[in-house]
Amino acid sequence: xxxxxxEIVHEFLVESxxxxxxxxxxxVALERDPAARALLSRIFRTIHTIKGTCGFLGFHRLEAVAHxxxxxxxxxREETLAWSPGISAALLAMVDAVRAILRRIEASxxxxxxxxxxxxxxxxxxxxxxxxxxxxxxxxxxxxTPPTAPQRPTGESDVRLFDALVNSGRLDPDALxxxxxQQRKGDRRRLGEILVDHxxxxxxxxxxxxxxxxxxxxxxAADGHLRVDLRVLDRLVTLVSELVLARNQLLQGxxxxxxxxxxxxxxxxxxxxxxxxxxxxxxxxxPIGNLWNKLPRLVRDVASACGKSVRLEMEGGDTELDKxxxxxxxxxxxxxxxxxxxxxxxxxxxxxxxxKPPEGTVKLSASHEGGxxxxxxxDDGAGLPIERIRRKAVERKLVTPEAAAxxxxxxxxxxxxxxxxxxxxxxxxxxxxxxxxxxxxxxIERIGGTVELQSTPAVGTTIFLKIPLTLAIVPALIVTxxxxxxxxxxxCLQELLRIEPAHVARAVEAVHEAPVMxxxxxxLPLVFLRELLHQRRAFTDGSLGExxxxxxxxVVVRVDGRVLGLVVDEINDAEEIVVKPIADVLKRTRVxxxxxxxxxxxxGMILDPLGLARAAGLAVGAERTTLSISAAPVTATAAxxxxxxxxxxxxxxxxxxxxxxxxxxxxxxxxEHGGDREVVQYHGALLPILSLARVLDPRAREEAxxxxxxxxxxxxxxxxxxxxxxxxxDVVDESPDASPVAGRPFVRASAISHGRVVDLLDVDxxxxxxxxxxxxxxxxx
Amino acid sequence: MSERQMLCTFQLAxxxxxIEAAGVQEVLRRQSVTALTWxxxxxxxxxxxxxxxxxxxxxxxxxxxxxxxPREAPTHVVVRVGGIAVSLWVDEVGEVIEVDPATREDAPAxxxxxxxxxIRGVYRTPDHLLLALDVPRLVGALMA
Numbered sequence: 006x007x008x009x010x011x012e013i014v015h016e017f018l019v020e021s022x023x024x025x026x027x028x029x030x031x032x033v034a035l036e037r038d039p040a041a042r043a044l045l046s047r048i049f050r051t052i053h054t055i056k057g058t059c060g061f062l063g064f065h066r067l068e069a070v071a072h073x074x075x076x077x078x079x080x081x082r083e084e085t086l087a088w089s090p091g092i093s094a095a096l097l098a099m100v101d102a103v104r105a106i107l108r109r110i111e112a113s114x115x116x117x118x119x120x121x122x123x124x125x126x127x128x129x130x131x132x133x134x135x136x137x138x139x140x141x142x143x144x145x146x147x148x149x150t151p152p153t154a155p156q157r158p159t160g161e162s163d164v165r166l167f168d169a170l171v172n173s174g175r176l177d178p179d180a181l182x183x184x185x186x187q188q189r190k191g192d193r194r195r196l197g198e199i200l201v202d203h204x205x206x207x208x209x210x211x212x213x214x215x216x217x218x219x220x221x222x223x224x225x226a227a228d229g230h231l232r233v234d235l236r237v238l239d240r241l242v243t244l245v246s247e248l249v250l251a252r253n254q255l256l257q258g259x260x261x262x263x264x265x266x267x268x269x270x271x272x273x274x275x276x277x278x279x280x281x282x283x284x285x286x287x288x289x290x291x292p293i294g295n296l297w298n299k300l301p302r303l304v305r306d307v308a309s310a311c312g313k314s315v316r317l318e319m320e321g322g323d324t325e326l327d328k329x330x331x332x333x334x335x336x337x338x339x340x341x342x343x344x345x346x347x348x349x350x351x352x353x354x355x356x357x358x359x360x361k362p363p364e365g366t367v368k369l370s371a372s373h374e375g376g377x378x379x380x381x382x383x384d385d386g387a388g389l390p391i392e393r394i395r396r397k398a399v400e401r402k403l404v405t406p407e408a409a410a411x412x413x414x415x416x417x418x419x420x421x422x423x424x425x426x427x428x429x430x431x432x433x434x435x436x437x438x439x440x441x442x443x444x445x446x447x448x449i450e451r452i453g454g455t456v457e458l459q460s461t462p463a464v465g466t467t468i469f470l471k472i473p474l475t476l477a478i479v480p481a482l483i484v485t486x487x488x489x490x491x492x493x494x495x496x497c498l499q500e501l502l503r504i505e506p507a508h509v510a511r512a513v514e515a516v517h518e519a520p521v522m523x524x525x526x527x528x529l530p531l532v533f534l535r536e537l538l539h540q541r542r543a544f545t546d547g548s549l550g551e552x553x554x555x556x557x558x559x560v561v562v563r564v565d566g567r568v569l570g571l572v573v574d575e576i577n578d579a580e581e582i583v584v585k586p587i588a589d590v591l592k593r594t595r596v597x598x599x600x601x602x603x604x605x606x607x608x609g610m611i612l613d614p615l616g617l618a619r620a621a622g623l624a625v626g627a628e629r630t631t632l633s634i635s636a637a638p639v640t641a642t643a644a645x646x647x648x649x650x651x652x653x654x655x656x657x658x659x660x661x662x663x664x665x666x667x668x669x670x671x672x673x674x675x676x677e678h679g680g681d682r683e684v685v686q687y688h689g690a691l692l693p694i695l696s697l698a699r700v701l702d703p704r705a706r707e708e709a710x711x712x713x714x715x716x717x718x719x720x721x722x723x724x725x726x727x728x729x730x731x732x733x734x735d736v737v738d739e740s741p742d743a744s745p746v747a748g749r750p751f752v753r754a755s756a757i758s759h760g761r762v763v764d765l766l767d768v769d770x771x772x773x774x775x776x777x778x779x780x781x782x783x784x785x786x
Numbered sequence: 787m788s789e790r791q792m793l794c795t796f797q798l799a800x801x802x803x804x805i806e807a808a809g810v811q812e813v814l815r816r817q818s819v820t821a822l823t824w825x826x827x828x829x830x831x832x833x834x835x836x837x838x839x840x841x842x843x844x845x846x847x848x849x850x851x852x853x854x855x856p857r858e859a860p861t862h863v864v865v866r867v868g869g870i871a872v873s874l875w876v877d878e879v880g881e882v883i884e885v886d887p888a889t890r891e892d893a894p895a896x897x898x899x900x901x902x903x904x905i906r907g908v909y910r911t912p913d914h915l916l917l918a919l920d921v922p923r924l925v926g927a928l929m930a
Contacts, residue, residue, distance in 0.1 A: 489820055587832065588841045588870060588929055591822065600820075600832055600839045608820040608832040608839055 011114075017058055018111050019230060024051040025104055029302035032097060036305070039088035048096075049078040055103060064116045067106045073128040074099035080132055095127040097302075180205035231328055233288045241288070244281040251277055286475060291331050293371050293378070294322030300342055304367060307346045313353065314364045315346050321371035326378050327475035333452055334472060337445040341382050341468055342367065344442075349386035349466050359463060361385065376474055376655070377454075383467035389460040391417050418460045422446045450564065451615055452476055453496035480655065481582045481601075482762055483609065484560060485575040486534045490609040492582050492601055493560060497614040499568060500757045501576055502559040509557050522559065522570055529561065531570045534612075537596060537620055561757075564614040571617065576755065579762040580604065581655065584611060596620050647739050649763055650717060651732040652698035653705075657763040659737070659756070664768050666720040668733055673710035682779060685727065692718070693779035697728040700775045701751050701766075724772045726779060739765075791887055793909075795880035795916060796863060799851040804909065804916045805863075807882050811871060814862040817842075828928045833862070833873050840864060841929065844875040848928045850900035867925045874921075883916075885909050890918065903927075 028051050031044045038044075056071035074096055080086035102121045109117040184199040200206040251274045258266040297319050308315040350356075350365030357363055368383045394417045399409045403420065421442050446456045454472040473479070473496070481492035482501075502524070504512050513522050513531065520531040559570040582601040591597055598613035647659040648668075671685050676694060684691040694716060698705045716727040737758050751774070754765040793804035819831040819842055828848040833840045842862070846854050854860060860875035890907040897905060901917075904924040909916040 585837075585839045587839055588872075591829070591832075591841070602834050602837065602839070606834055607818050608834050610820065610822075610832070 014062060014110065014114070017062060018107055021055050021058075021103075021107055024054070025100060025107075026298055027051065028100055030298050032093065032100070033301040033305050035088070036090075036093055042082075045078070045082055049075065049082055052078060052099075052103075064106070064110065066116050066120050067103065067110075070099060070102050070106065070121050070124060073125040074103075077128050077132050086132060089131070092131045095124075095131050098124050099128060176200070176206055231289070231291075237284065237287050240284050241281070244277060244284055247277045248274075248281060286327075286477060289328045289475070289477070290325040291328050292323045292325050293331065293380070294319075296331055296335055296338060297322050297369060299339070300369070303339065303342065304346055307343055308350075308365075311347060311352070313346070313350055315350055316364050316366050318366060318368040320369065324371040324373055324378055325474075326472065327477065329476055330452060330472060330474070333448060333476075334454075334470070337448045338380075338382075338470075340445055342369070345382055345384040345386070345466070345468075349384035351387050355387075373474070376480070378470075378472045378474055380470040380472065381467055382470070383465060385465040388462040388464060388466055389418050389421065389458075391460070391462065394418070394420050414461075415459060418458045418466075421458065422456065447615075450497075453479065453494050455496075476584060478581055478583055479611075480761065481580055481611070482560065483577040483580050483603070484534075484558070484571075484573040485577060486573040487538075490577065490603060490607070491534070491573070492580070492603075492609050492611045493562065493571075494598075494611070494614060495579065495757075495761050497562050497564045498757045498762070499561040499563045501755055501762075502557075502561060502570070503576075504557040504559065506554050506556055513557070524561070524570070527568075529559075529568060529570045531559065531572055532617070533572045537617065562614055562617065564618045567618050569618060571612075578749075579656075579755075579764075582609070582611065647737050647763075647765070648717065649734040649737055649758060650697070650715075650730040651734060652696070652701060652730050654731050656698075657734065657758070657761055658697075658701070658752075658766050659739075659758070659763045660717070660766050660768050660771075661739075662736055664719065665717055667718040669716045669718055669727065671714045671716055671727070671729070673712055673714055676710060676714070687718070687720075687727070692720070692725065692727050693776075694727040694729055695775050695778055697730050697771075700728065700771060700778060719768075719772055724776065726772065726775050728771075728775060789887070790884050792882055793885055793916070793918065794863070794882050796861070796876040797878045797880065798845055798849065798876055801851075802880065802911075802914050802916050803845075803876075803919045804883070804885070805865065805919050805921050809865045809867070809921060811864040811866055813879050814864065814873075816859060817862050817873070830875065835864065835871065835873070838871060840871045840873045842873040842875060843925065843928055845924075846875070846877075848924060849904065850898070865921055865925075867922050872925050872929070874925075883911060885911075885916075893917070 028048055031048050035041060035044045035048070052071050052075045056068055056075055059065075059067040059071065077086065077092065077096060081088060081092070086092070102124045106116050106119075109115065180200060180203060184203065184205070187199055251270060254266070254270045255274065258264075258270055300319075301317055304315055304317045345367045346365075350367070351359070351361075353363045356365065366385050369381070370383075371378055371380045373379075391414050395409050395412070398404050398412075398417070398420050399406050403423070404412065409417075422445075423443060449456050449470060449472065452473060453476075454470060457469040457471075458466065459469070460466040479492075480495040482495055482498060484491050484493060502522075504522075513520055515521070520533075521528045522531050523529070558573050558576050560573060560576065561568060561570050580603070582603070584599045585601055587597065587600045595616035596612055598611045598616070600608050600610050603609040646662040648662045648665055649657055649659045651657055669687075671694065675685050676683050677685070683694050685694050686692075694714070696705075696708070696710075697717070699707065710729065714729040715731070715733045716729045717733070718727045719725070735758070739756075749764075751767050751771050752764045753767045756763050756765060792807035794807040794810045795802055795804045797803070814835075817833045819833055821831045822829055828843050828845075830842045830844045830847075833842050844854075844860070846852070854875075854877065858877070860877065861879050862873040863876055863879060864871055864873050866872075890909060893902055893905040893908055897917075904920050904927075906918040906920045909918060
């Protein structure tokens with residue numbers, strides 16, 4: 006049972022943590038601009054509120070600390086005291102003490118015995134004697150009175166505050182009237198005190214109301230709490246009512262057996278559902294600035310601890326990502342920023358000697374692109390000691406001396422991500438840069454992100470993070486094994502292979518009973534999903550025997566620096582899946598990350614790539630493929646070039662570049678409608694234009710063209726048509742290992758490019774279909 | 787104190803069992819199940835219950851009773867245990883009956899050991915003996 010008092014304390018903690026985060030920011034800003042009175046006022050208010058509230062809750066030690074801080078702040082505000090670094094340090098120490106006490110209260114409900122005499126003494130030292138209030142106030146705990154706030158305008162706003170309580174039915178309007186009357190008659194007490202005195206309100210109700218009003222001050226939400234934009238909630242309510250309407254229509258249609266009405270209802274349900282999904286996900290989105298807010302203080306502390314001056318620049322703090330993603334990247338991110346200040350930036354003397362500005366810069370930037378957030382953490386420091394890393398890599402026998410000599414700086418820099426690569430004793434000047442970097446990498450990769458590092462000697466180091474916007478929806482590859490379907494997050498896919506029955510015996514060999522496959526120049530360990538799930542030995546004669554005469558489907562997964570081939574019965578399709586939690590008992594097998602509901606309503610299991618690698622590591626033996634970090638994969642020289650486009654966002658297809666005549670962007674205004682056909686003027690002739698999505702998927706909704714239509718023009722002897730797409734992405738080399746796909750019209754094969762599934766189109770079939778449509782033969786077909 | 791209690795009854799291999807009706811969320815007939823053949827013996831798979839993924843537990847297997855005729859589809863009794871929905875597979879669901887906890891008798895000593903740990907007691911009803919099943923304990927053990 007939680008007591009009502011616990012709830013108030015909890016609220017107090019949440020509120021105070023938020024305010025303290027803002028306080029750190031304000032202090033750092035104030036150090037740069039000591040004249041900013043608005044900042045000073047806000048700091049004062051926060052400390053004042055904490056002091057008032059904790060006095061009320063009976064946390065007198067906390068109150069004494071806050072009070073000492075408040076006195077100094079008050080003197081600063083009244084300009085009887087001038088800002089100095091000493092004051093700043095004393096106040097920050099006070100904030101840390103407050104935080105420490107709050108944490109103790111959170112853990113045990115008690116504020117503990119520590120009284121922080123040195124913190125209070127430091128504050129009293131910096132405060133001129135004249136402005137010091139009677140010291141009794143600091144030491145003697147005041148009686149438990151409701152929080153008072155002298156800075157707040159009295160009267161009017163108090164009445165408004167209590168109006169809210171009346172409206173919510175917690176306060177009798179007559180009691181309020183009586184109290185206001187009493188105040189008017191000369192009672193100098195606050196309305197809250199009078200009301201509590203009359204027994205009309207409980208003290209905690211006054212407190213809650215006050216806190217509700219203070220709410221606007223804090224910028225970040227405390228853990229477990231989420232602030233949602235009211236407009237987003239309104240939108241949700243609207244969409245849910247739409248959904249209810251659509252359901253009613255559906256039920257009516259079904260009841261009356263009016264089947265002709267159903268397509269319309271289905272269409273409506275479809276639209277509402279998609280919008281609702283988007284809106285619900287939006288509620289979880291938080292600006293990355295919430296995380297960044299903690300950094301100025303961190304940078305300041307780390308910099309002053311190592312005698313450096315460092316400026317923090319932030320760009321794109323309004324970039325939003327899912328709250329849970331934000332939580333996961335918090336620690337890795339703080340680690341990286343601390344590293345940049347501690348190890349990246351040189352001290353003043355060295356910087357001056359290198360003719361760099363004495364003040365170092367750490368720059369953070371964030372931006373969105375295609376379902377990912379890209380974050381850069383850059384410093385203008387010394388860069389990584391590349392030669393030392395090279396020596397160390399050879400020492401640790403990670404590469405041969407010859408190979409090490411051939412490695413590029415960039416490849417060498419990535420060695421710092423190996424577990425325990427740089428230890429303090431071994432490479433002193435980059436100690437720390439290496440410690441924990443593997444943890445950073447693991448955490449980021451666990452959520453489907455990537456970490457890269459670029460370092461230029463004497464210019465600086467930049468770390469690039471690519472992080473999925475949300476964990477709730479994941480692009481995945483669906484595979485079938487043993488009659489059940491599994492989803493594999495696309496972020497870890499490297500390629501898809503299909504080994505024809507005739508080649509299986511030659512392609513798959515056993516090394517110490519572990520099956521491997523020769524993939525170009527490397528040996529790819531093979532794991533049979535079914536055996537992995539049953540925790541059987543990875544390779545039995547049965548594994549292959551069961552599949553005799555069948556082609557082998559291999560999903561090549563790269564995770565945690567290892568590459569392994571997962572053998573499944575069938576490779577199906579790419580799908581965006583919604584991750585659902587599953588019972589812990591099922592997670593214990595380690596290979597399942599969760600479950601999802603597939604298109605047909607059945608449950609599919611999501612494989613955890615990291616768990617797969619770990620489980621496979623046991624099955625294959627401790628042998629690790631260490632080739633992954635070395636040279637780039639060998640690409641076939643005679644590979645065809647492919648153009649990758651998105652017919653719709655998130656759906657990637659590729660066509661051979663040699664077939665494409667030109668890439669164009671047509672203004673939608675230039676698209677003319679002639680009957681059923683749409684055409685554009687192109688080199689003095691009329692060129693039919695169609696949406697590629699509609700050509701490939703006859704069920705696709707007809708959508709209006711965007712203002713600018715990126716288009717792929719096919720213009721040769723046989724074909725004469727432009728296909729409009731959502732995006733033209735890239736030109737890549739065709740992978741020789743694309744895996745053939747059967748049963749999907751227009752798709753010849755599937756391959757992986759940049760960690761995403763790409764469908765290779767059968768261009769002739771697509772163009773044929775496009776021309777049929779362009780000639781209005783759709784209805785005939 | 788004899789506060790009457792509502793029990794949801796069902797049959798497993800010819801024996802009647804009862805579980806607290808308050809803990810039962812719903813009873814479903816046919817459900818498509820994604821098999822988890824490698825999980826523990828009694829955990830049979832996952833079911834999509836209106837967007838929520840529910841673990842299916844076969845009570846015949848959990849209580850070490852003879853297996854069900856594969857041609858007969860089980861009935862799913864969805865219960866909430868510790869905030870998690872679990873679908874219990876039973877042979878057939880009977881009525882919800884009212885019992886007086888004061889009339890509960892100890893489980894007979896002849897009950898097989900594989901079962902006695904999960905039985906809270908026995909009620910006599912006009913038609914048959916009803917074994918009161920301790921669902922949280924049983925599910926906790928099967929899914930531990």
